[in-house]
Amino acid sequence: MARRIIIDTDPGVDDAVAILLALAAPEELDVLGVVAVAGNLPLAQTERNARRVCELAGHADVPVYAGCGRPLLRPLATAEHIHGETDRDRLLLPEPTMALRPQHGVDFLIDTLRGEAAGTVTVCALGPLTNIAIALAKAPEIAERISELVVMGGACFALGNVTPAAEFNIHVDPHAAAIVLDSGMPITMIPLDVTHQVLTTPKRLIALRTLGNRCGSAVAALLVAFERKRRANFGTRGRALHDPCVIGYLLRPALFGGREVNVAIETQSPLTLGMTVVDWWGVTGRKANVRLMNTVDASGFYDLMTEKLRHLP
Numbered sequence: 134m135a136r137r138i139i140i141d142t143d144p145g146v147d148d149a150v151a152i153l154l155a156l157a158a159p160e161e162l163d164v165l166g167v168v169a170v171a172g173n174l175p176l177a178q179t180e181r182n183a184r185r186v187c188e189l190a191g192h193a194d195v196p197v198y199a200g201c202g203r204p205l206l207r208p209l210a211t212a213e214h215i216h217g218e219t220d221r222d223r224l225l226l227p228e229p230t231m232a233l234r235p236q237h238g239v240d241f242l243i244d245t246l247r248g249e250a251a252g253t254v255t256v257c258a259l260g261p262l263t264n265i266a267i268a269l270a271k272a273p274e275i276a277e278r279i280s281e282l283v284v285m286g287g288a289c290f291a292l293g294n295v296t297p298a299a300e301f302n303i304h305v306d307p308h309a310a311a312i313v314l315d316s317g318m319p320i321t322m323i324p325l326d327v328t329h330q331v332l333t334t335p336k337r338l339i340a341l342r343t344l345g346n347r348c349g350s351a352v353a354a355l356l357v358a359f360e361r362k363r364r365a366n367f368g369t370r371g372r373a374l375h376d377p378c379v380i381g382y383l384l385r386p387a388l389f390g391g392r393e394v395n396v397a398i399e400t401q402s403p404l405t406l407g408m409t410v411v412d413w414w415g416v417t418g419r420k421a422n423v424r425l426m427n428t429v430d431a432s433g434f435y436d437l438m439t440e441k442l443r444h445l446p
């Protein structure tokens with residue numbers, strides 16, 4: 134039976150690829166809904182982009198909801214320089230015709246986790262954790278009903294990508310991240326340590342471009358545009374593919390490796406705000422609250438993604 138998932142997301146280029154990958158694997162993943170959050174871009178753009186991506190995949194049937202429009206305490210800091218569209222990018226995805234669902238995304242999360250059997254719904258968090266934190270504040274019992282929360286976020290030995298200490302998703306809403314990590318829900322975290330290994334290469338992009346379907350071409354074009362905006366900044370030539378790793382982990386967990394650790398979020402220090410403080414060596418005695426991944430078979434991941442995207446229009 135397909136694993137039932139909700140995708141909480143801030144599309145975002147790599148979010149778009151992640152959503153497509155999830156929709157390309159219907160035998161393994163049943164996408165119950167997509168909930169947008171403010172992050173890479175303001176909410177009005179992330180919810181609209183989520184609808185565009187579902188339509189591109191031929192899945193206007195997947196309900197898309199708008200969640201929270203700003204972080205809990207901090208002002209919204211976006212990454213429009215990377216995820217905003219140029220006129221040329223705009224042509225890659227048509228404007229959506231499917232409607233946004235009227236229900237608030239946080240209420241959709243809560244209702245679904247309450248309404249479905251406990252332990253049967255997985256949530257993929259591909260953006261700041263604002264929606265999940267608000268859902269926990271409104272309905273704390275969902276921590277015990279969720280099957281797993283798989284988060285793209287944080288960094289351990291990789292250090293930060295938006296400040297020297299912090300990864301973007303956690304840095305945008307560190308207070309939400311702290312609430313979620315303290316909730317007791319089963320959490321798997323895919324940090325930059327993993328995603329910085331999953332790099333675009335000319336060969337991998339050609340494999341996507343030559344799939345012969347519109348989604349393969351769109352993913353290749355999006356990733357080329359993504360590369361162009363921020364090249365070679367982490368000592369690598371290719372571009373790290375962050376969010377699709379979450380879907381790759383659900384499809385083929387054996388591609389990933391890690392360990393159970395305690396992760397705490399820095400919410401006070403101006404210097405290291407949003408840092409994921411990972412007790413990798415178990416020196417604090419604090420209970421493990423996260424399965425933190427740190428290895429990935431990147432070639433295996435790209436093979437999987439390319440094979441799956443073949444099934445989309």
Ligand SMILES: [Ca+2]
Pocket residue numbers: 142143144145147148172173259260376
């Ligand atoms: Ca994202």
